[in-house]
Amino acid sequence: MNEVIPMSRIPTHTVEDAPSASRPLLQKIVEATPMGRPANLHAQMAHSPAVLTAYTSLRAVLAEHTTFDPRVGAALTLAAAGGVGNGYMIRIASRLAQMNGWNEEQVTALTTGTPTNDTKIDVLTGLVRQAAASSGNVTDATWKAAQEGGWSDGQLADAFAYLGATLFTAYFLNYAQTDLDI
Known part of the structure; x- marks a missing residue:
C-alpha cells in the first residue's frame, strides 16, 4: 500500500502576493526572521488577514504583558x-x-x-x-x-x-x- 502524503490545504504567500491587509504583518515577520522569507506557517496564515492578525496579536500581547521571563x-x-x-x-x-x-x-x-x-x-x-x-x-x-x-x-x-x-x-x-x- 502506498502512503498518502498530505498536501498543504491553504496557499502560501510572499509579501508581494499576500492579501493587502496581510502584507504589513508579513513584512514585519520577514524582517524578524533569519530566513529572509516567511516560514510556511506565516505564509499560509497570510492568506487570511484575520488569522495572521490574531497570531501576531497573541505573540505581541505575550511579549508585552507576560509576567514570565x-x-x-x-x-x-x-x-x-x-x-x-x-x-x-x-x-x-x-x-x-x-x-x-x-x-x-x-x-x-x-x-x-x-x-x-x-x-x-x-x-x-x-x-x-x-x-x-x-x-x-x-x-x-x-x-x-x-x-x-x-x-x-x-x-x-x-x-x-x-x-x-x-x-x-x-x-x-x-x-x-x-x-x-x-
Whole structure:
C-alpha cells in the first residue's frame, strides 16, 4: 500500500502576493526572521488577514504583558507543543527554547514531560502540557502541585496565554496541513 502524503490545504504567500491587509504583518515577520522569507506557517496564515492578525496579536500581547521571563515563556510554549503533539510546532518551540538558554536534554525533557532538574519549572510545564493534551483540563493534583511549587494564581493564569498561543498555532498547522520548512 502506498502512503498518502498530505498536501498543504491553504496557499502560501510572499509579501508581494499576500492579501493587502496581510502584507504589513508579513513584512514585519520577514524582517524578524533569519530566513529572509516567511516560514510556511506565516505564509499560509497570510492568506487570511484575520488569522495572521490574531497570531501576531497573541505573540505581541505575550511579549508585552507576560509576567514570565523569555526562558520560562519558551519552556511553556514547548511544553504546550509537546502536549499537542504537532511536529512543526515542536520544532518551532524547540528552537525558541534553545535560543532562550535551554540545552538539548532540557528541550527533550520539556517536550516529553520528563524532569529538567528544575522542579519549579517541571510542575508548571507539566500543568501546561496536561492542559494542551486534555482540551484545557488539568487535574486538581496537577494544579495544586504547581501552586505548591511556588507559582501564584496570577502566574498560573498567565501560563494559559502561552497555552492559547501555542494551541492557536498548532491547530492552524494541523488544519492547514502546513509543510515543514524549518
